[in-house]
Amino acid sequence: MLKIAIDAMGGDFGPGPIIDGLIAALKMNNNFTAIAVGDKNKLEELIPSYYKNRIEILHTEDVISMSDSATDALKRKESTIYKAIDLVKEGSADAVVSAGHSGASMSLATLRIGRIKGVSRPAIATLMPTSENQNTLVLDVGANVDCDAKNLFEFAVMGQTYVRDVLQIDEPLVGLLSNGEEESKGNEVTKEAYKLISKIPNFAGNVEGSDIFKGTVDVVVCDGFIGNILLKTAEGVADTIGKIIKKNLKRSLISIAGAVLMRKVFKNLKVRVDYAEYGGAPLLGVKAPVIIAHGKSNPKAIQNAIFQAINSASSNLNHDIEEKLKHYSA
Amino acid sequence: MLKIAIDAMGGDFGPGPIIDGLIAALKMNNNFTAIAVGDKNKLEELIPSYYKNRIEILHTEDVISMSDSATDALKRKESTIYKAIDLVKEGSADAVVSAGHSGASMSLATLRIGRIKGVSRPAIATLMPTSENQNTLVLDVGANVDCDAKNLFEFAVMGQTYVRDVLQIDEPLVGLLSNGEEESKGNEVTKEAYKLISKIPNFAGNVEGSDIFKGTVDVVVCDGFIGNILLKTAEGVADTIGKIIKKNLKRSLISIAGAVLMRKVFKNLKVRVDYAEYGGAPLLGVKAPVIIAHGKSNPKAIQNAIFQAINSASSNLNHDIEEKLKHYSA
Numbered sequence: 001m002l003k004i005a006i007d008a009m010g011g012d013f014g015p016g017p018i019i020d021g022l023i024a025a026l027k028m029n030n031n032f033t034a035i036a037v038g039d040k041n042k043l044e045e046l047i048p049s050y051y052k053n054r055i056e057i058l059h060t061e062d063v064i065s066m067s068d069s070a071t072d073a074l075k076r077k078e079s080t081i082y083k084a085i086d087l088v089k090e091g092s093a094d095a096v097v098s099a100g101h102s103g104a105s106m107s108l109a110t111l112r113i114g115r116i117k118g119v120s121r122p123a124i125a126t127l128m129p130t131s132e133n134q135n136t137l138v139l140d141v142g143a144n145v146d147c148d149a150k151n152l153f154e155f156a157v158m159g160q161t162y163v164r165d166v167l168q169i170d171e172p173l174v175g176l177l178s179n180g181e182e183e184s185k186g187n188e189v190t191k192e193a194y195k196l197i198s199k200i201p202n203f204a205g206n207v208e209g210s211d212i213f214k215g216t217v218d219v220v221v222c223d224g225f226i227g228n229i230l231l232k233t234a235e236g237v238a239d240t241i242g243k244i245i246k247k248n249l250k251r252s253l254i255s256i257a258g259a260v261l262m263r264k265v266f267k268n269l270k271v272r273v274d275y276a277e278y279g280g281a282p283l284l285g286v287k288a289p290v291i292i293a294h295g296k297s298n299p300k301a302i303q304n305a306i307f308q309a310i311n312s313a314s315s316n317l318n319h320d321i322e323e324k325l326k327h328y329s330a
Numbered sequence: 331m332l333k334i335a336i337d338a339m340g341g342d343f344g345p346g347p348i349i350d351g352l353i354a355a356l357k358m359n360n361n362f363t364a365i366a367v368g369d370k371n372k373l374e375e376l377i378p379s380y381y382k383n384r385i386e387i388l389h390t391e392d393v394i395s396m397s398d399s400a401t402d403a404l405k406r407k408e409s410t411i412y413k414a415i416d417l418v419k420e421g422s423a424d425a426v427v428s429a430g431h432s433g434a435s436m437s438l439a440t441l442r443i444g445r446i447k448g449v450s451r452p453a454i455a456t457l458m459p460t461s462e463n464q465n466t467l468v469l470d471v472g473a474n475v476d477c478d479a480k481n482l483f484e485f486a487v488m489g490q491t492y493v494r495d496v497l498q499i500d501e502p503l504v505g506l507l508s509n510g511e512e513e514s515k516g517n518e519v520t521k522e523a524y525k526l527i528s529k530i531p532n533f534a535g536n537v538e539g540s541d542i543f544k545g546t547v548d549v550v551v552c553d554g555f556i557g558n559i560l561l562k563t564a565e566g567v568a569d570t571i572g573k574i575i576k577k578n579l580k581r582s583l584i585s586i587a588g589a590v591l592m593r594k595v596f597k598n599l600k601v602r603v604d605y606a607e608y609g610g611a612p613l614l615g616v617k618a619p620v621i622i623a624h625g626k627s628n629p630k631a632i633q634n635a636i637f638q639a640i641n642s643a644s645s646n647l648n649h650d651i652e653e654k655l656k657h658y659s660a
Contacts, residue, residue, distance in 0.1 A: 167652075
């Protein structure tokens with residue numbers, strides 16, 4: 001039976017939503033148990049006695065806050081995230097979920113659990129919604145701001161393998177994010193990366209920012225600097241459209257009536273773009289599944305992040321990534 | 331009286347919308363005349379006799395198509411865009427508007443008209459809508475895919491000067507696009523650029539993708555590779571939200587009723603995000619105003635692009651850019 005380690009204290013809203021999400025996950029899936037890392041006194045009163053036999057508590061009180069630097073995290077050996085990750089390192093857990101300091105989770109996972117053979121840099125991958133009710137996996141979205149062609153090539157292999165092994169999509173298409181579709185487009189690094197990625201099957205070549213949301217490909221590869229800007233830009237546009245609609249609504253009673261009728265539509269829309277539906281972002285390239293959830297995760301987001309961890313842990317993901325990288329570099 | 335040169339044939343829809351836009355502009359502003367460059371026979375029948383005294387036609391038939399390469403444009407001396415730009419080079423016109431091949435317009439303008447003293451690379455700037463009914467000027471959005479810190483610094487100076495001199499906003503705030511607001515954020519190039527841009531007044535530091543649409547600053551600086559991806563991503567998100575709303579509408583009669591009532595709201599929304607409202611994108615850093623309009627420009631977009639050209643030509647923009655660059659490099 002799988003065992004999932006979870007940083008129960010790291011989220012912006014404390015242990016409440018994390019334990020609620022964990023319990024929701026345990027309700028729906030009987031084939032795993034969990035180790036919740038955090039303050040025993042606080043956690044015990046949040047866990048209904050019925051679930052106490054499936055949730056082990058590892059007591060520790062230190063929590064890395066969002067304002068702390070990722071480098072400090074390496075010294076804070078008593079922190080919830082440090083201990084949660086070490087549970088995986090020493091084999092007491094199969095995967096870890098953290099809604100805490102993402103930089104800390106990333107560097108601790110990379111340094112304590114270690115990289116898969118052949119991976120020079122792990123990458124954070126995230127799912128973006130498309131108009132076709134599919135999703136597009138985008139990586140890297142923040143782990144590595146300066147990337148060379150080889151890094152981008154590895155992201156392509158890791159992303160394609162994740163979509164196939166964990167999301168179970170056959171022959172996923174991979175695109176390289178660029179400033180145009182033609183092979184001649186790109187900056188120095190992406191032009192170099194294009195040649196390397198051409199070695200892998202189902203490479204669709206260069207794709208543009210709009211392709212992410214059209215669902216043209218299953219995986220979009222970029223460096224972490226652009227990936228972060230891309231995510232924030234997408235959020236910004238969605239917010240702005242929402243605000244402009246609201247503003248205009250205020251101006252007319254008729255459109256308020258309209259909005260009431262449209263509520264269901266907007267609700268569906270929200271579901272399609274709500275990260276809670278996707279859970280967390282997998283850190284690809286480390287030796288065990290690490291799911292980085294949003295600091296503001298609600299119970300549903302945590303529940304889905306835990307299912308992602310379970311799906312990754314029960315797949316051949318990391319073995320396949322190592323094999324593919326070995327194969328292509330040969 | 332100002333004289334505006336216009337490539338009358340370069341747009342995706344031929345001379346029709348371009349001449350219509352030119353006439354709309356002449357109607358609203360009596361203080362300029364135009365030189366329309368293109369096929370005399372086609373253009374003459376599009377121009378009402380009443381306007382013939384304010385529209386001079388420079389006859390030529392060669393048109394650079396979107397599929398031609400920008401480098402060919404330099405050899406095609408009889409093309410509409412080549413001749414339109416040379417009218418400015420030789421002083422027969424004060425500014426040029428082109429809805430044709432943007433790469434060709436850019437390289438011809440840079441090589442034939444020449445760069446402002448102190449500018450190492452011209453940049454294309456574009457206005458993005460914000461939820462606050464202001465706009466944010468983003469540059470570079472495509473002219474330069476690989477930029478160093480000095481290029482980004484020059485973009486900051488050119489963008490800030492354009493917003494002050496042409497859009498007449500006092501003390502415009504400039505932000506550097508990065509993967510977080512803290513000074514420590516950024517990739518190698520932007521960290522270096524941060525130090526340089528700190529020399530100019532009203533530098534707001536690093537901004538994120540979402541800030542563009544919040545209107546946090548008046549000018550956002552990035553390289554042309556990221557600028558292009560950012561634009562396409564914004565378009566993609568807006569399209570996707572629209573499609574998801576439409577799809578859901580089909581599912582329910584009630585929400586169709588709602589949509590009818592909401593139509594005015596969506597119309598306002600469209601106006602806010604329609605590039606036709608903004609006209610074209612100025613190419614900053616060349617010795618005369620060059621406005622690059624969208625290939626699919628409708629008459630309104632052309633009209634606004636012509637007004638941009640007039641506003642730039644009647645401002646101290648290029649003189650001020652040269653002075654500022656001289657000042658800061660001293």
